[in-house]
Amino acid sequence: MWRAYLAGGGLVVAAYLAVPDGVPRDVAYVAVGLSSVVAIVVGARRHRPRRAAAWYWMAAGQLSWVMGDALYSWYQDVANTSPFPSPADVLYLAAYPMIVVGLVILIRSRNRGREVAGLIDSGIVTVALGLLSWVVLAGPIARDDGQSLIARVIGIGYPAADIVVLAFLVRLLVGSGQRTVAFRMLTAATGLLLVADTAFAVINATSSYQGGVVDLAWLASYVLWGTAALHPSMTALSEPGGHPSPLTARRLVALTVAVLVAPCTLAVELVGGRPRDAWAVTVCSIALFVLVVARMQLAMGEVRASVHQRDIAQRNLVHQAGHDSLTQLANRAHAVEMIESALGRAQRAGSLVGLLFVDLDHFKAVNDTHGHAAGDEVLRETARRMQAGVRAGDTVGRLGGDEFVILVEAPDSAAALVALAERLVDAISAPVHTAERDLVVSASIGVAVVRDGGTDADALLYEADAAAYRAKAQGRGRAEIFDDDLRREHLARVELEAAIRIGLDEGQFVLHYQPIVEVLSRGTASYEALVRWNRPGHGLVMPDEFIPTAELSTLICDLGRWVLGAATRQLAEWNTAHAGDLTVAVNISGRHLASAEIVSDVAAALGAAHLPAERLVVEITETVLVDQPMAIGHLRALQELGVGISIDDFSTGYTSIGQLQNLSVDTLKIDRSLVASSAPGAGELVRLVVHAAHAFGLPVVGEGVEHEAQLGSLERAGCDFAQGFLFARPQPPSGLASAREGASEPVGPANHLT
Ligand code: C2E
Ligand code: MG
Ligand code: MG
Numbered sequence: 001m002w003r004a005y006l007a008g009g010g011l012v013v014a015a016y017l018a019v020p021d022g023v024p025r026d027v028a029y030v031a032v033g034l035s036s037v038v039a040i041v042v043g044a045r046r047h048r049p050r051r052a053a054a055w056y057w058m059a060a061g062q063l064s065w066v067m068g069d070a071l072y073s074w075y076q077d078v079a080n081t082s083p084f085p086s087p088a089d090v091l092y093l094a095a096y097p098m099i100v101v102g103l104v105i106l107i108r109s110r111n112r113g114r115e116v117a118g119l120i121d122s123g124i125v126t127v128a129l130g131l132l133s134w135v136v137l138a139g140p141i142a143r144d145d146g147q148s149l150i151a152r153v154i155g156i157g158y159p160a161a162d163i164v165v166l167a168f169l170v171r172l173l174v175g176s177g178q179r180t181v182a183f184r185m186l187t188a189a190t191g192l193l194l195v196a197d198t199a200f201a202v203i204n205a206t207s208s209y210q211g212g213v214v215d216l217a218w219l220a221s222y223v224l225w226g227t228a229a230l231h232p233s234m235t236a237l238s239e240p241g242g243h244p245s246p247l248t249a250r251r252l253v254a255l256t257v258a259v260l261v262a263p264c265t266l267a268v269e270l271v272g273g274r275p276r277d278a279w280a281v282t283v284c285s286i287a288l289f290v291l292v293v294a295r296m297q298l299a300m301g302e303v304r305a306s307v308h309q310r311d312i313a314q315r316n317l318v319h320q321a322g323h324d325s326l327t328q329l330a331n332r333a334h335a336v337e338m339i340e341s342a343l344g345r346a347q348r349a350g351s352l353v354g355l356l357f358v359d360l361d362h363f364k365a366v367n368d369t370h371g372h373a374a375g376d377e378v379l380r381e382t383a384r385r386m387q388a389g390v391r392a393g394d395t396v397g398r399l400g401g402d403e404f405v406i407l408v409e410a411p412d413s414a415a416a417l418v419a420l421a422e423r424l425v426d427a428i429s430a431p432v433h434t435a436e437r438d439l440v441v442s443a444s445i446g447v448a449v450v451r452d453g454g455t456d457a458d459a460l461l462y463e464a465d466a467a468a469y470r471a472k473a474q475g476r477g478r479a480e481i482f483d484d485d486l487r488r489e490h491l492a493r494v495e496l497e498a499a500i501r502i503g504l505d506e507g508q509f510v511l512h513y514q515p516i517v518e519v520l521s522r523g524t525a526s527y528e529a530l531v532r533w534n535r536p537g538h539g540l541v542m543p544d545e546f547i548p549t550a551e552l553s554t555l556i557c558d559l560g561r562w563v564l565g566a567a568t569r570q571l572a573e574w575n576t577a578h579a580g581d582l583t584v585a586v587n588i589s590g591r592h593l594a595s596a597e598i599v600s601d602v603a604a605a606l607g608a609a610h611l612p613a614e615r616l617v618v619e620i621t622e623t624v625l626v627d628q629p630m631a632i633g634h635l636r637a638l639q640e641l642g643v644g645i646s647i648d649d650f651s652t653g654y655t656s657i658g659q660l661q662n663l664s665v666d667t668l669k670i671d672r673s674l675v676a677s678s679a680p681g682a683g684e685l686v687r688l689v690v691h692a693a694h695a696f697g698l699p700v701v702g703e704g705v706e707h708e709a710q711l712g713s714l715e716r717a718g719c720d721f722a723q724g725f726l727f728a729r730p731q732p733p734s735g736l737a738s739a740r741e742g743a744s745e746p747v748g749p750a751n752h753l754t
Contacts (some may be wrong), residue, residue: 001046002230005039009223013216021211026073032219033066039226043234051238054105055229061098062225068092082208085154093154096161103168103190109238110177117247117302118174120295121255124288126167128258131284133159135265135277137201143276162197165190174251177241180233189224192217247299255295259288324398326376327383335397335405339457342409347453354408354417357446357464358386358424361476363402366441370434377434378441385427390420405464414449414481421445421479429477442477444468449481466490496549499535504558508534511566512730516585516701516723519715526617528585528723529567530730531559551589560592561601568609568616570733575611585617585646590624593631602638613642617667621648625663632664639664649703650689657692668693672704672724675714687717694718 012032019025037059044055068091075081075088111118141147141155169190177183196217203209228234262285269275322334330338339355346353360382367375379402386396386406395407406424411417425445431438446467448460463482466489471480503509513527533541550556563586571584592598606613618638624631625647635645644666651671660668670689674682690700702714705724714722 002043002227002232005035005230006223006227009035009219009226013219013223016216016219017212023073023077025211026069026077029215029219030066030070030073032222033062033069036222036226037063037066040229043226043229043231046230047232047235049235049238051105051109054102054109054238055234056102057098057105058102058225058229061095061102062222064091064095064098068095085151089154089157093157093161096165099190100164100168103165103172106238107168107171107175110172110241111175112240112243115175117295117298118171120291120298121174121251122167122170124255124291124295125170125258126163127284127287127291128261129166130163131261131265131277131280133163133198134280135269137198137205139277139280140205158197159201162194166194169194175241176243178233178236178239180231180236182228182231182234183237185224185228185231186234186237189221189228192221192224196221246302255292259292262288327380327398329383329387329404330395330397332397332399335395335399335407336457336461338395338397339405339407339460342407343450343453343455343457343460345409345453346450349410350452351410352413352449352451353453353460354411354414354447354449355460355464356406356408356417356421356424357448357461357468358382358404358406358428359444359446359468359472360402360428361442361444361472363441366439370436370439374434374436374439378432378439381432382428382441382443385430386424389424389427405461411449414447417447417449418479418481421447425477425479444471444476445479446471447479447481463487463490493549493552496546497553497555500533500546500550500555500559503533503535504562508536509559509562509566510534510732511563511570512732513570513584513736514723514730515728515736516721517727519702519711519719519722522727524582525721526583526585527571527736528587528619528730529563529570530587531563547589551591554591554595556589557592557595557597557601560586560588561597561605563587564601564605565608568605568611571615572609572611574733575615581615583615583617583644585619587619587648590620590628590631593618593620593624593634594628598634599637599641602643603641606641606643614644617644617646619646619648619669622650636664639666646701657689660693660698661696665698667701668698669701669703669723670719675702675704675710675724676706683713683717686714686719690717690719 009032012028016025016028019028040055040059040062044052044059049055068088071091072086072088075083075086137159138156141152144152144155147155169187173187196214199217200209200214203214262281265277266275266281269277322330322337324331339353342353345351360378363375363378366378379398382404383396383398386404390396390406390408393409397405397407399405406420408417408420411420425443429440429442431440446464446469448463448467450460463486466486467480467482470486471478474480510532511529512532513529515524516526516528517523518525531543531547533543533546535541547556547559550559567584567586571582574580574582588598592601602613602616602618605611606616620631620635625635639645645664646667646669647663647665648669649671650668651674668689670686674686674689686702693700699720700718701721701723702710702719703723705711705714705722705726707726710724711722711726
């Protein structure tokens with residue numbers, strides 16, 4: 001609709017001067033004006049802006065102009081006179097206040113707050129142009145003794161009204177709010193009106209205006225005004241905007257030019273030898289001066305406020321970077337920094353540094369049972385209690401989750417630290433009042449202490465953590481100190497880890513293989529790879545002596561990667577020698593399974609050995625699925641590769657039988673303890689597990705079969721496969737060569753018992 005109106009209006013304006021002068025041209029003129037009034041009303045009704053009144057006021061103003069036009073045309077075309085002043089002037093002048101009211105409504109709805117800066121800027125421009133207007137237009141009229149007083153007043157009224165409209169137009173332009181298409185059209189229409197008015201007045205001051213280009217400008221203003229109202233973006237014109245723009249360079253130039261108007265005017269008049277407007281210039285100069293000072297003051301305030309805001313933001317950032325948002329305690333990075341600097345100070349002063357490692361007991365259960373809001377409340381309350389329990393100079397930090405540290409600088413003794421830890425254990429275990437209920441959460445606290453700062457933050461943290469671990473192991477809700485026992489344990493661990501690393505580098509690890517036998521045929525279906533360590537000076541070391549230590553770090557992943565490679569290589573070698581569909585089972589520990597590399601490690605091993613994925617089985621213990629939520633996703637990915645998944649050491653301890661159907665596994669291995677158990681009901685339990693596993697489509701392996709009787713009861717229970725010393729002990733691949741020859745043959749237990 002707005003396009004049609006703009007196109008139609010544009011055509012009339014373009015063709016206007018071709019219309020014969022007199023009645024036809026005047027009719028066209030009035031028609032365009034009326035169309036603008038109609039367009040504004042239609043636009044306001046159609047788009048329903050927040051402040052429709054603004055548009056109705058503008059429409060009323062336009063209507064007043066149109067009626068003035070019509071009346072004046074009547075004088076010219078019918079009565080053949082050009083009276084001044086006439087009733088038409090009353091109609092013309094009455095339009096301005098209405099236009100101003102419309103603009104004011106828009107300005108107020110667009111601006112948030114008072115926007116003093118915009119007010120001052122518009123004041124400066126208005127005073128400057130007002131002065132120009134006085135010098136060029138109003139002054140000569142005021143001084144023209146040849147005209148009646150009323151004629152002079154009305155004559156001055158026009159430029160004065162234009163200056164008032166200009167003041168609000170500038171206000172609209174410098175204020176906040178969106179600059180949509182409708183906004184640009186409306187401000188252009190208003191600007192065009194002011195230009196046309198001024199041009200008309202200037203021409204009239206010297207000769208009498210006979211119609212022409214100025215009419216085109218007025219008409220264009222009408223059309224643009226109507227189009228603005230019809231444009232859909234007109235609704236945004238009365239929507240409040242963001243913050244007004246600051247003092248931009250462009251605006252500064254405009255204000256400078258405005259301020260220079262006064263002195264320049266005086267200069268021009270002085271050069272012309274007729275300084276008639278000295279008073280007007282003086283008054284305006286004073287006004288401009290006051291406005292500029294006010295504007296400077298305001299700009300200074302803006303700068304001060306933004307500097308202040310930046311300071312606050314910076315302080316907040318620094319605080320956020322070093323603090324935990326939930327408890328407002330120092331976060332891990334900040335706490336470590338504090339520990340480092342405390343150690344540095346202790347080194348110079350030769351004093352003690354104490355560190356408490358606080359770990360809440362069974363905190364996960366609080367979150368799981370009572371929800372995260374309750375969990376958060378417990379953490380906040382724990383933080384408060386710890387802060388209340390320490391001295392002013394001590395630092396409480398949150399490492400993450402339910403782990404906290406307390407840095408105690410220069411404690412009197414290790415005993416004092418332990419006493420503090422015990423007080424905190426008591427304080428923390430008092431009930432926490434949450435919105436729903438009272439919760440009791442205990443804490444295990446580890447204490448580490450060092451003299452002369454003779455260690456680093458990581459080591460001190462490790463010691464406190466190890467002590468907390470022992471506090472947990474010894475029953476939770478207590479404090480333990482990192483003592484010589486723990487130190488020895490720690491040293492042993494560090495040494496063992498280093499030796500394992502060297503062993504991996506130097507190829508000291510070997511794999512032994514134990515057959516997994518099909519119960520009915522007694523044929524070998526698979527081999528389980530079991531790692532051993534040819535540790536120099538220690539003989540052949542069994543896995544339970546080094547796996548638990550390797551599992552404490554990512555060392556276990558390196559070991560697992562080596563096992564995967566060696567086992568798949570071995571199977572591939574057997575396959576080339578003797579075609580078969582044997583599989584190899586590899587034990588993978590929870591940490592490795594939960595790590596991101598597991599899938600690529602498995603794929604790489606299969607690829608390097610050119611072995612199809614179906615030939616590999618990964619054994620994981622059932623605890624892994626409970627402790628490592630990440631592991632489940634990785635299991636799925638491995639299964640998608642085609643690798644088989646076996647649950648090792650299943651004894652219904654962690655996983656209920658019912659859960660089996662939800663796990664993506666392919667085989668179930670019943671733990672040796674259950675197979676060997678002579679407890680009443682054990683045989684029944686085995687039968688139950690086998691039955692349930694079969695119900696979910698999982699074949700079952702009985703582990704640790706040592707006697708024929710055990711094999712017999714497994715067979716009666718319907719167990720599919722068996723593994724144990726009865727068939728063979730784990731042995732190096734060389735020892736298995738003979739067994740491999742007869743892989744398809746039944747494996748006689750006697751052959752392999754060593
Ligand atoms: P597992 O996976 O349950 O392996 C079976 C263990 O039972 C082996 O002990 C095996 O020698 C033993 N075994 C087999 N048949 C009998 C039997 O008839 N009677 C008795 N008493 N024991 C039997 P091993 O080789 O000492 O391995 C112990 C555990 O160490 C394994 O238990 C497995 O959890 C872990 N392990 C072994 N190799 C690796 C490995 O390469 N990576 C990882 N992550 N863990 C491994
Ligand atoms: Mg195993
Ligand atoms: Mg096992």
